[in-house]
Amino acid sequence: MRTRDVLALAEDAQQAGASGVLLAPVSYQKLSDEEVFGLYDVVTRELSVPLCVYDNPGTTRFEFSDELHGRIAQLPSVRSIKIPGVPAGTDEARARVDRLRSMIPAHVSIGVSGDGMAAMGLNAGCEAWYSVIAGVFPDTALAITRAAQAGDAQQAMHLSERLQPLWDLFRQTGGSLRAVATAAELKGLVDSPCLPLPLKTLEDSDRQRLAALIDELQLS
Amino acid sequence: MRTRDVLALAEDAQQAGASGVLLAPVSYQKLSDEEVFGLYDVVTRELSVPLCVYDNPGTTRFEFSDELHGRIAQLPSVRSIKIPGVPAGTDEARARVDRLRSMIPAHVSIGVSGDGMAAMGLNAGCEAWYSVIAGVFPDTALAITRAAQAGDAQQAMHLSERLQPLWDLFRQTGGSLRAVATAAELKGLVDSPCLPLPLKTLEDSDRQRLAALIDELQLS
Numbered sequence: 001m002r003t004r005d006v007l008a009l010a011e012d013a014q015q016a017g018a019s020g021v022l023l024a025p026v027s028y029q030k031l032s033d034e035e036v037f038g039l040y041d042v043v044t045r046e047l048s049v050p051l052c053v054y055d056n057p058g059t060t061r062f063e064f065s066d067e068l069h070g071r072i073a074q075l076p077s078v079r080s081i082k083i084p085g086v087p088a089g090t091d092e093a094r095a096r097v098d099r100l101r102s103m104i105p106a107h108v109s110i111g112v113s114g115d116g117m118a119a120m121g122l123n124a125g126c127e128a129w130y131s132v133i134a135g136v137f138p139d140t141a142l143a144i145t146r147a148a149q150a151g152d153a154q155q156a157m158h159l160s161e162r163l164q165p166l167w168d169l170f171r172q173t174g175g176s177l178r179a180v181a182t183a184a185e186l187k188g189l190v191d192s193p194c195l196p197l198p199l200k201t202l203e204d205s206d207r208q209r210l211a212a213l214i215d216e217l218q219l220s
Numbered sequence: 221m222r223t224r225d226v227l228a229l230a231e232d233a234q235q236a237g238a239s240g241v242l243l244a245p246v247s248y249q250k251l252s253d254e255e256v257f258g259l260y261d262v263v264t265r266e267l268s269v270p271l272c273v274y275d276n277p278g279t280t281r282f283e284f285s286d287e288l289h290g291r292i293a294q295l296p297s298v299r300s301i302k303i304p305g306v307p308a309g310t311d312e313a314r315a316r317v318d319r320l321r322s323m324i325p326a327h328v329s330i331g332v333s334g335d336g337m338a339a340m341g342l343n344a345g346c347e348a349w350y351s352v353i354a355g356v357f358p359d360t361a362l363a364i365t366r367a368a369q370a371g372d373a374q375q376a377m378h379l380s381e382r383l384q385p386l387w388d389l390f391r392q393t394g395g396s397l398r399a400v401a402t403a404a405e406l407k408g409l410v411d412s413p414c415l416p417l418p419l420k421t422l423e424d425s426d427r428q429r430l431a432a433l434i435d436e437l438q439l440s
Contacts, residue, residue, distance in 0.1 A: 003417035028246065028279060029397055029419055039418040059248060061281070177249055197223035198259040199249055 001026045003042055014049055021047065022082065024054035030061045033068050040072045050079035052111070052130075057084060070103035078108055082130045085114035086121045090153075093124035101125065115141075115176055116167035119160035122148035132176040133166075136183045137219040165213055173206055183219075186211055221246045223262050234269055241267065242302065244274035250281045253288050260292045270299035272331070272350075277304060290323035298328055302350045305334035306341045310373075313344035321345065335361075335396055336387035339380035342368035352396040353386075356403045357439040385433055393426055403439075406431055 006023065013021055023043060025036045044051055053072055055064045069081055081104065086093035100110060111128030112121025118129040122145060134141035140163070148156040170176040182201040185192040193201050202210060213219070226243065233241055243263060245256045264271055273292055275284045289301055301324065306313035320330060331348030332341025338349040342365060354361035360383070368376040390396040402421040405412040413421050422430060433439070 025418070026248065027418065030278075030394060031418060032394055032420075035418040035420055038420070042417065058250075058281075061278075174250060174252055197262065198245070198247065198251060198255040200252075200255055200258070 001028075003039055006039065006043055007046055010043060010047060014047075018049060020050045020052065020079070022052045022054050024056045025060050025062050027060070027062075033065070036062060036064075037068065037071055040075055040078070044075040044077040047077040049077070051077045052080040052082055053078060054082045055084055056082070056113070066100050066103050069100060073104035073108045080109040080111055080128065082111045082113050083121075083126070085117040086112060086124055086126070088120070090120070090123065093120045097121070097125040116160070116163075116170065119144050119148060119153075119156040123153040123156055132180050133219075136180055136187065136189065139220045140217075163217060166217060166219070169206070169210060169213065173202055178202055179206075179210055182207055182210055183214060186214065223259055226259065226263055227266055230263060230267060234267075238269060240270045240272065240299070242272045242274050244276045245280050245282050247280070247282075253285070256282060256284075257288065257291055260295055260298070264295040264297040267297040269297070271297045272300040272302055273298060274302045275304055276302070276333070286320050286323050289320060293324035293328045300329040300331055300348065302331045302333050303341075303346070305337040306332060306344055306346070308340070310340070310343065313340050317341070317345040336380070336383075336390065339364050339368060339376040343373040343376055352400050353439075356400055356407065356409065359440040360437075383437060386437060386439070389426070389430060389433065393422055398422055399426075399430055402427055402430055403434060406434065 010021055010023075023040070025031050025039055027035075031039070040051075040053065053064075053069065055069070057063045072078060073081065081100070083097075083100070086096050097110060104110075109127040110125070111130045112118055112126040113130045114121075115129075115131055115133050118131060118141075122129055129141070129145055131141045144156050144159045147153075147159060166179075170179055173179050178195070178199065178201055181190075181195050184190045185194055185201055186207075195201050201207075230241055230243075243260070245251050245259055247255075251259070260271075260273065273284075273289065275289070277283050292298060293301065301320070303320070306316050317330060324330075329347040330345070331350045332338055332346040333350045334341075335349075335351055335353050338351060338361075342349055349361070349365055351361045364376050364379045367373075367379060386399075390399055393399050398415070398419065398421055401410075401415050404410045405414055405421055406427075415421050421427075
């Protein structure tokens with residue numbers, strides 16, 4: 001994706017009324033630190049809504065250092081960083097969030113992604129959870145979030161751990177997108193199939209397993 | 221990239237007079253085997269020019285199995301596979317090419333990519349080299365190719381090995397693209413800077429090193 005395309009899409013989003021934009025450094029060619037800084041520098045100069053830096057190395061093949069996050073977070077419009085998850089373990093997760101927090105301005109929030117890591121991330125000090133399941137199962141996602149925000153770390157972890165069969169299904173089916181899109185189909189929220197080709201929603205036993213989990217885990 | 225976008229681009233390329241197309245399974249979401257097969261199935265149905273399957277896991281995060289190559293190579297229009305390189309070592313390279321060759325029709329060629337691996341790949345039985353340097357240094361690329369095609373494996377390897385400082389520079393500067401684009405600038409073949417942002421051509425010491433190598437290695 002060229003910088004000029006990103007600018008055009010950002011303008012289009014703003015014209016359509018978006019109140020913020022999310023930007024990952026997606027590129028056919030793996031980018032360097034200076035190229036990524038240049039991308040955010042150019043885009044934030046043009047932007048009149050807040051921007052969330054999307055740190056998603058699994059997709060972009062680009063690894064942000066905390067130092068680079070620190071530089072980018074100084075740019076105008078940057079208001080949040082979506083991190084790719086947190087290490088397993090309470091102390092490790094806290095150390096990871098604390099280190100990033102020490103290098104970015106206070107007005108830039110840190111949000112966790114990877115739904116199975118949300119409770120650990122929120123307990124470790126992330127101010128937001130950029131959730132996939134919340135679009136289809138808002139009550140389930142909100143219960144985890146409210147527990148963590150209330151300081152009940154144990155309850156947040158408990159609520160997350162009971163969803164382990166769902167996190168396992170995400171991993172087995174190539175990430176959360178296909179499963180959550182399938183859930184939207186199963187709940188009648190969208191036409192089926194809802195994903196654009198070449199992507200396909202779950203079929204056969206995976207689809208049946210998901211339908212059963214929605215009931216068993218009382219996802220809502 | 222959605223299938224419908226790929227179809228639109230393929231149609232555009234054909235309308236513009238392209239005599240063939242190259243298609244890698246680029247996707248924001250990492251694709252499954254069935255999704256990739258579905259992509260090539262749909263695209264080749266619509267195509268009236270030959271297609272080269274671009275196997276480029278470093279960019280797409282998708283790993284083709286030889287079995288999947290075998291299925292896709294049966295589709296109409298498929299005439300070549302661009303493989304991501306060959307293993308180091310004459311026997312290993314030959315075994316890799318032979319295995320793929322045994323699973324695809326005879327009318328589908330195998331072409332090597334990764335310029336530093338071209339001599340090894342051609343010697344191992346690849347019928348083509350999908351080269352980056354050939355666009356700017358055709359004589360240099362042709363000498364390697366002609367030696368391999370004439371059966372002089374040792375000379376092909378010798379000509380490639382003397383370019384090792386160039387292959388090293390490619391690796392140190394994030395792949396061949398930036399260096400070869402810089403070479404095109406240095407030779408006055410294009411305006412400078414020629415790469416679209418956020419990509420940048422080489423600067424400072426990397427640029428000077430490349431300019432020196434063009435002379436020292438007599439690239440032409």
